Amino acid sequence: MIHCGIDIGHAAGTGARCGRYDEHELNVQLAGVIAGKLRARGLRVTVYDFPAVDNRTDLNRTVGAVNADGVDFLISLHSDCCQRVVGYELAYDEFGEQYERPVLEADPRARGAHVIYTSAAGCKLARCIARYLVALLPGRADSTVQRKGLAILSRTKCVAVLGENGFVTSPEDMEIVTERMEEMADAYVNGILDYLLP
Numbered sequence: 001m002i003h004c005g006i007d008i009g010h011a012a013g014t015g016a017r018c019g020r021y022d023e024h025e026l027n028v029q030l031a032g033v034i035a036g037k038l039r040a041r042g043l044r045v046t047v048y049d050f051p052a053v054d055n056r057t058d059l060n061r062t063v064g065a066v067n068a069d070g071v072d073f074l075i076s077l078h079s080d081c082c083q084r085v086v087g088y089e090l091a092y093d094e095f096g097e098q099y100e101r102p103v104l105e106a107d108p109r110a111r112g113a114h115v116i117y118t119s120a121a122g123c124k125l126a127r128c129i130a131r132y133l134v135a136l137l138p139g140r141a142d143s144t145v146q147r148k149g150l151a152i153l154s155r156t157k158c159v160a161v162l163g164e165n166g167f168v169t170s171p172e173d174m175e176i177v178t179e180r181m182e183e184m185a186d187a188y189v190n191g192i193l194d195y196l197l198p
């Protein structure tokens with residue numbers, strides 16, 4: 001039986017957040033819907049989530065568990081965040097020296113999903129998923145991106161991709177993610193099934 005791992009990015013409360021939208025919370029919901037749909041298609045699914053620890057421990061435990069379980073492939077679920085500098089305010093550093101601290105505000109203009117990969121095999125899975133996911137959540141310049149420095153992709157032995165499921169700072173993205181979560185999950189499921197086709 002094909003074994004799919006789903007990693008919920010970050011520990012609880014440590015990911016991107018804007019207003020009522022929380023990266024970990026959104027992806028807990030999305031992972032549940034994806035897992036149900038994949039199981040209905042006959043796949044074995046393990047969801048990896050260590051919400052009560054810090055971010056680094058979450059990552060280390062996830063990598064260890066994924067490698068120990070020997071899953072066939074892993075999808076790591078995340079959300080993006082975009083902020084802009086809107087001004088500066090006077091603040092004091094730890095030595096009592098005054099400095100100008102940038103004031104950040106959510107930037108609602110950045111939007112869209114993309115899928116990140118490291119290896120050539122990951123590239124194939126990323127493209128399969130992005131084809132559906134980016135149609136639902138457009139806006140990024142590239143639908144897939146290769147990045148070498150992400151531990152969840154480079155330290156796991158299986159084929160692994162990281163999906164950025166829109167920006168928590170974009171009201172348009174968040175409307176799609178929260179109100180059309182079934183379609184979001186279908187994007188992953190259809191992409192995974194395409195990838196598995198012989």
Ligand SMILES: [Zn+2]
Pocket residue numbers: 009010015016023078079
């Ligand atoms: Zn993230």
